[in-house]
Amino acid sequence: MRLTRAAGIVLLISLALTACVPPTAERSPAEVAAAQQADALAQQGKFDDAAQAYLALAQTGSSRDHYQLLAAEAYRQEGQLDRAAPFLDSVRRTKLTGDEPSHLDLLQAELALKQHNAPRALQLTTQPSVSVAPALQLRLLELRSQAMQQTGDPWGAARSRVEMDGQLTGLDQAQNRKQIVALLTQLGVEPLKQRAAAMQPGDRMLPWVNEALSQLGVAVARPAPSLDQEVGTMIPGEGANVREGFKMPAHVALLLPTSGNLAAASTAVAEGFFAAYADDARNHLPRPPVRVYDSGGTAAGAVKAYQQAVNDGAQLVIGPLTRGEVSALFGLPQLPAALLALNHPDDKSLPANGVSEFGLLPETEGAQAADHMAEQGILTAYVIISGDDFAQRAAKAFRAEMEARGGKVAGMGTLAGSGVNYASVIGGLGMPTDNGDAGAPATPNTSGIFISMRPQQARLLLPQIKLARVNLPVVGTSHVYAGIDDAGANRDLEGVEFCDAPWLFDVQPGLPNHGDIAAQLASARGTSARLFALGMDAWNLAPYLDWLRAHPGSYLPGASGQLTSDQFGRIRRVLVWAKFQDGLAHPLNGSLQMDSAPALAPPVDSTAPASNEPQPAGH
Secondary structure (H helix, E strand, C coil): CHHHHHHHHHHHHHHHHHCCCCCCCCCCHHHHHHHHHHHHHHHCCCHHHHHHHHHHHHHHCCCHHHHHHHHHHHHHHCCCHHHHHHHHCCCCHHHCCCCHHHHHHHHHHHHHHHCCCHHHHHHHHCCCCCCCCHHHHHHHHHHHHHHHHHCCCHHHHHHHHHHHHCCCCHHHHHHHHHHHHHHHHCCCHHHHHHHHHHCCCCCCCHHHHHHHHHHCCCCCCCCCCCCCEECCCECCCCCCCCECCCCCCCCEEEEECCCHHHHHHHHHHHHHHHHHHHHHHHCCCCCCCEEEEECCCCHHHHHHHHHHHHHCCCCEEECCCCHHHHHHHHCCCCCCCEEEECCCCCCCCCCCCCEEECCCCHHHHHHHHHHHHHHCCCCEEEEEECCCHHHHHHHHHHHHHHHHCCCEEEEEEECCCCCCCCHHHHHHCCCCCCCCCCCCCCCHHHEEEEEECCHHHHHHHHHHHHHCCCCCCEEECHHHCCCCCCHHHHHHHCCCEEEECHHHHCCCCCCCCHHHHHCCCHHHCHHHHHHHHHHHHHHHHHHHHHHHHHCCCEEEECCCCEEEECCCCEEEEECEEEEEECCEEEECCCCCCCCCCCCCCCCCCCCCCCCCCCCCCCC
């Protein structure tokens, strides 16, 4: 009952100080003094003593029912509401004023729950003709949810908690979100799928149903988000220095595992972060001081680093980098500084307000590959992937999105890690061939192949597909591209289309040139360039996190993709598409320029000096 009790402390004091005895009642000076003393005890947290004082006033004062109600509230705060049972039912509702009848209903509902009388509690918390003051709404919804749960209605209980979500913060919100998902998972996969299929896209329960399905291991269709308005647009009439949504924290901390076996990945992220930081100085943009903390790559190290950053005055903490570290921070009772985690928690817990998640998810690439194929009229797909975790996750997301688009996966094959002959995998899929002796009814112009694997396997696979007289378009994830041009090695990937970070191809205006930085820093070359882009975006997101979360459809043109936020604070990426031509990877759509105005921050007259910029970690 943490939520209802926490809210009740304030409500009890408010009830004692503002609720009035009937206007016709006359209170003696002694009664007024005794009431003030009882109120003072409540404000001091001496709830048992306050309850006894209110009960004494009920015996001798001018408003028995008012004081009995206050006594019951005080017992509730003491965690001993059952001590109010002997007199609570005798409180006369007609003698109460203001919000007191609602207080009475909620006290009786809570007592009914303690007495295992959930139907009574449900009746008290679902009265259609009774309006509850805003200050009591959370308490009402909490009790209603508990009553519904105890009466065997997990859907109704979850829906009541969803109503609570926007009014909560911190640990209260995190706990409530866990309970929502836990309640929905009780329904099971098929009932949840049926409910999701019947919902309109804007239904507020749909994201929660999808979360529950994900917790149950179901790949949920997640189409690319809409990109309606770039952040940082000028506010009309506000002058040249004000851009919409910009709010830069005064002190920023960067948490990375700069030592140990994750040092190389941390180097790429940190160098990308400070490349963007330095670029803001060149553009005369505001830069708060930044301190770097070593999270050690462990849960305990991440918690210690975060707490030290808070003690040092950080208003925004960016990082840590591993899923276990992120889970550890999400599990803290309080997160006094806003957090932009650079990964997603391994326990799939939802972030609370003030917390955002940002990572390079293979599920994003799988879903966008399905969208890309469907937009070309390809609705029958053959999936060939490696045995790696990223490929398995990408394939699940690909299937879910392809089926949501009305398509199907006609066959799936997994390549052995040590093999080089893939003829049996290719033959077992029954793909249509040039001579028409296909094992599947689909025709080439409506069929395609989805791959997710590293370049070495892809270079072996594609020639064998052609040797089998299969001539279908091939779409892949970014893993097929090593991040560097190697025309000789990549000729076997001719025609393959894949999604990737726009910065690798310099198609996102306003960012530092990739080639220039890659010539100077090894971390900006090859596959680590994607982590470098993640670091760049981590800095550029800093002033816009709150705005992105509060304004669906707003987006930041980023190095790793066009970046937007869902209602849970998860940063989602829309990637660019590239194609191998003559052994070189070329972007398909040219520049991603959508708005001619600069978007990252307002110009200022002076810049803050760089502070605590990190030394590159060793590889």
